[in-house]
Amino acid sequence: MAKTRKIVLREDEMPRQWYNLAADLPNDPFMSPDGPVPAEAWAPVFPMNLVEQEYSTQRWIDIPEGVLELLTRWRPSPLHRAYNLEAAIGTPARIYYKNESLSPAGSHKPNTAVAQAWYNKEFGIKRLTTETGAGQWGSALSFACSLVGLECKVFMVRVSFDQKPYRKLMMQAWGGNCVASPSNETQAGRAILEKDPDTPGSLGIAISEAIEAAVTDPTGQTRYSLGSVLNHVMMHQTIIGLEAKKQLKIAGEKKVDVVIGCAGGGSNFAGLAFPFLYDKIHGADIDIIPVEPASCPTLTKAPYLYDHGDTAKMTPLVAMYTLGHSFIPPPIHAGGLRYHGMAPLVSKAVSKGLMSPQALHQLECYEAGILFAKTEGIIPAPETTHAIATTINEAKKAKEEGKEKVIIFNFSGHGLMDLTGYDKYLAGELTNYDLPDDVIKENLKELEGYPKP
Amino acid sequence: MAKTRKIVLREDEMPRQWYNLAADLPNDPFMSPDGPVPAEAWAPVFPMNLVEQEYSTQRWIDIPEGVLELLTRWRPSPLHRAYNLEAAIGTPARIYYKNESLSPAGSHKPNTAVAQAWYNKEFGIKRLTTETGAGQWGSALSFACSLVGLECKVFMVRVSFDQKPYRKLMMQAWGGNCVASPSNETQAGRAILEKDPDTPGSLGIAISEAIEAAVTDPTGQTRYSLGSVLNHVMMHQTIIGLEAKKQLKIAGEKKVDVVIGCAGGGSNFAGLAFPFLYDKIHGADIDIIPVEPASCPTLTKAPYLYDHGDTAKMTPLVAMYTLGHSFIPPPIHAGGLRYHGMAPLVSKAVSKGLMSPQALHQLECYEAGILFAKTEGIIPAPETTHAIATTINEAKKAKEEGKEKVIIFNFSGHGLMDLTGYDKYLAGELTNYDLPDDVIKENLKELEGYPKP
Numbered sequence: 047m048a049k050t051r052k053i054v055l056r057e058d059e060m061p062r063q064w065y066n067l068a069a070d071l072p073n074d075p076f077m078s079p080d081g082p083v084p085a086e087a088w089a090p091v092f093p094m095n096l097v098e099q100e101y102s103t104q105r106w107i108d109i110p111e112g113v114l115e116l117l118t119r120w121r122p123s124p125l126h127r128a129y130n131l132e133a134a135i136g137t138p139a140r141i142y143y144k145n146e147s148l149s150p151a152g153s154h155k156p157n158t159a160v161a162q163a164w165y166n167k168e169f170g171i172k173r174l175t176t177e178t179g180a181g182q183w184g185s186a187l188s189f190a191c192s193l194v195g196l197e198c199k200v201f202m203v204r205v206s207f208d209q210k211p212y213r214k215l216m217m218q219a220w221g222g223n224c225v226a227s228p229s230n231e232t233q234a235g236r237a238i239l240e241k242d243p244d245t246p247g248s249l250g251i252a253i254s255e256a257i258e259a260a261v262t263d264p265t266g267q268t269r270y271s272l273g274s275v276l277n278h279v280m281m282h283q284t285i286i287g288l289e290a291k292k293q294l295k296i297a298g299e300k301k302v303d304v305v306i307g308c309a310g311g312g313s314n315f316a317g318l319a320f321p322f323l324y325d326k327i328h329g330a331d332i333d334i335i336p337v338e339p340a341s342c343p344t345l346t347k348a349p350y351l352y353d354h355g356d357t358a359k360m361t362p363l364v365a366m367y368t369l370g371h372s373f374i375p376p377p378i379h380a381g382g383l384r385y386h387g388m389a390p391l392v393s394k395a396v397s398k399g400l401m402s403p404q405a406l407h408q409l410e411c412y413e414a415g416i417l418f419a420k421t422e423g424i425i426p427a428p429e430t431t432h433a434i435a436t437t438i439n440e441a442k443k444a445k446e447e448g449k450e451k452v453i454i455f456n457f458s459g460h461g462l463m464d465l466t467g468y469d470k471y472l473a474g475e476l477t478n479y480d481l482p483d484d485v486i487k488e489n490l491k492e493l494e495g496y497p498k499p
Numbered sequence: 500m501a502k503t504r505k506i507v508l509r510e511d512e513m514p515r516q517w518y519n520l521a522a523d524l525p526n527d528p529f530m531s532p533d534g535p536v537p538a539e540a541w542a543p544v545f546p547m548n549l550v551e552q553e554y555s556t557q558r559w560i561d562i563p564e565g566v567l568e569l570l571t572r573w574r575p576s577p578l579h580r581a582y583n584l585e586a587a588i589g590t591p592a593r594i595y596y597k598n599e600s601l602s603p604a605g606s607h608k609p610n611t612a613v614a615q616a617w618y619n620k621e622f623g624i625k626r627l628t629t630e631t632g633a634g635q636w637g638s639a640l641s642f643a644c645s646l647v648g649l650e651c652k653v654f655m656v657r658v659s660f661d662q663k664p665y666r667k668l669m670m671q672a673w674g675g676n677c678v679a680s681p682s683n684e685t686q687a688g689r690a691i692l693e694k695d696p697d698t699p700g701s702l703g704i705a706i707s708e709a710i711e712a713a714v715t716d717p718t719g720q721t722r723y724s725l726g727s728v729l730n731h732v733m734m735h736q737t738i739i740g741l742e743a744k745k746q747l748k749i750a751g752e753k754k755v756d757v758v759i760g761c762a763g764g765g766s767n768f769a770g771l772a773f774p775f776l777y778d779k780i781h782g783a784d785i786d787i788i789p790v791e792p793a794s795c796p797t798l799t800k801a802p803y804l805y806d807h808g809d810t811a812k813m814t815p816l817v818a819m820y821t822l823g824h825s826f827i828p829p830p831i832h833a834g835g836l837r838y839h840g841m842a843p844l845v846s847k848a849v850s851k852g853l854m855s856p857q858a859l860h861q862l863e864c865y866e867a868g869i870l871f872a873k874t875e876g877i878i879p880a881p882e883t884t885h886a887i888a889t890t891i892n893e894a895k896k897a898k899e900e901g902k903e904k905v906i907i908f909n910f911s912g913h914g915l916m917d918l919t920g921y922d923k924y925l926a927g928e929l930t931n932y933d934l935p936d937d938v939i940k941e942n943l944k945e946l947e948g949y950p951k952p
Binding site for chain 2: 049050051052054056057058115118119120130148150152189192193211212215216218219220221416419420421422423424425460461462463465466468469472
């Protein structure tokens, strides 16, 4: 075998530190009506060891031995060379992908789930609460809690709870307690059920319930956990890019030209991209592309503003690209990309012109997903197909330009739990959707009077 | 990190030859009314390059470069040390498992699927037909056909087709064409539907349909593919055990005491076990345990006889442990273990006293599966839980005996597509089932007058 298809690392070759982009690119502070939110204010919501990470501007942060041990359940992840996809496109580009689909939950989400569970356990917490939309994050956190010995309570948006029973069953197999949101277990939930007993629920409502369930626990031993957006979550994911850089070196690549990831809240994208962004900030010439759906075009069509992270305005104000906290994206199948905002650190980098965001339609993405499944053999998650479609476009561009570019993208998760989306695509039942500019404008009116970053 | 959790091999450390047990333990010939079946008789069913392998008694057979390249899509697979399962049991035994769940189809099945697809393509075949029980094999062959460029037609046992729609969607994503069996597309299928329109189907029936669809193709460019039972299939799977032996050596283990795999047709079990059986035949003291469900107790309750591999008696007679070709096992959730017979090479080894088969009930297996998910983090396929339950029993035995045994089992596949079984288990809706002796006796009457091995 002349060609090496995958570059694998041994456990002892795993990175020992996370990269914290906030050291090189501090983002704007969280804001409340009283001004910047101090770290202590988060104490009822997150354990202070994670709050410390959230506010840290230290560049490299040691990964505790206990977290490393948890990560070795499935890490390091392989870096694949996509020979067959390259051949199908006929491109001179060399395409690599970091395979994050091999975790027991099937995506990159466990990278931060095990870290958060470990830090909470260290801090003496007994129970975590969280929300989940399609269920990727809820299953990742259930997995992590089961490994470290924490209880896990997941509020799952009712419409997904009813339509996607497999994700709920995954959580149950790991001992997670998953309920449909709105539920009768919180004041927020009860209030909404009283008004509208048949509500399909929303991520905003589920966040409100999860936070309430954490902060109102009279024992004080419950905290809340978030699977994306925040600085410490981005940082936990940087192990993806740090491993990838080691692997590209082993593959003999001296330079990377294009780095690609799909972006909803931003965590899988940041995980691959931030270690390369470090190089770019320090002089390297790299094109870094977050890809979002045209139906939820946060980075490509929305402004950089202060806004709440949730619909019910329970979070402080966050400086980010936002479509407005009341925006409810159309129900495209890439549920993980349906978020009105974007991670502050990703937003900051885009606002500084360090990244080149793109938006794609879902039909092009599913087509790319099928090509990938038939050439490289792995069925991608609908979210991941956005990164693949952009990779294909970049590889075609390299072909037109006759350039031997090196392209890397994050294969953030497999699509085995999302096959109904492919079924509908293959049956011709899906359509594209562009969010009209006037809808965005109308929606952003709710941010009038908010501070500006 | 003092403890290494996974031993990984690089692609260039992958075995370059398969081990053929038939060199050390020839099985009884296929029989027809005219006596032993010559290799040439298989020409309409399989390509002759695979028939040659089926009849070969050469001990080591080179893996073609083209097959190696296909295997590197996901191989070598890691060998995990189950530290947390050991701790939960409190055993002095060291437990290892070979993780075959990381293939794009989620099980060990692609090991032979890509080999068979490659040999068929080499032989000029355009289209493969096959049967599938739970859907593991059908999706593996669809995956393989998509990679090498063959059409793929899958007859899926109806009870699984109805219970497991996701598997069918996986096949479609890879371009496979999947129908419920019995179907109206074959004479065999129509005959059974006429007698019993509500039949849940069986592997035996689906095999009949797939063979008929292959041999009746007037273009002569269709062949049949089988995912278990046959010698060449067992041989393709031996890469599992050959890798595992290298990895155990790296882990510092000088001796293996117990080798465990679940056994339906026998292929994942044989894949791990045969390379260790080679050592046993040559003097090593190893306990080798195939585990089957108590509801389909081929090795533990049935006799070693000549029988057909399929219900419609399209195959020649095969010497094996069998419950009779008309036997339709009760619809337990481990669909991959519902086969009336057993691979001839596994059967031969058991008949020679070289293995110690066990049968388990499904409740004990699901309980083991949940313990594994909560300790080791991966949700096992229902089939795989049989191997886990036996591993736990053996580890407890080692604890009672105070012995530092080395136990290895095959983690044949993940359970992400089989979560409804876990749901029913957790809801207390599953029961155990023992196949009564008189039912077996009654069923075997159909074999009266058949030759004896």
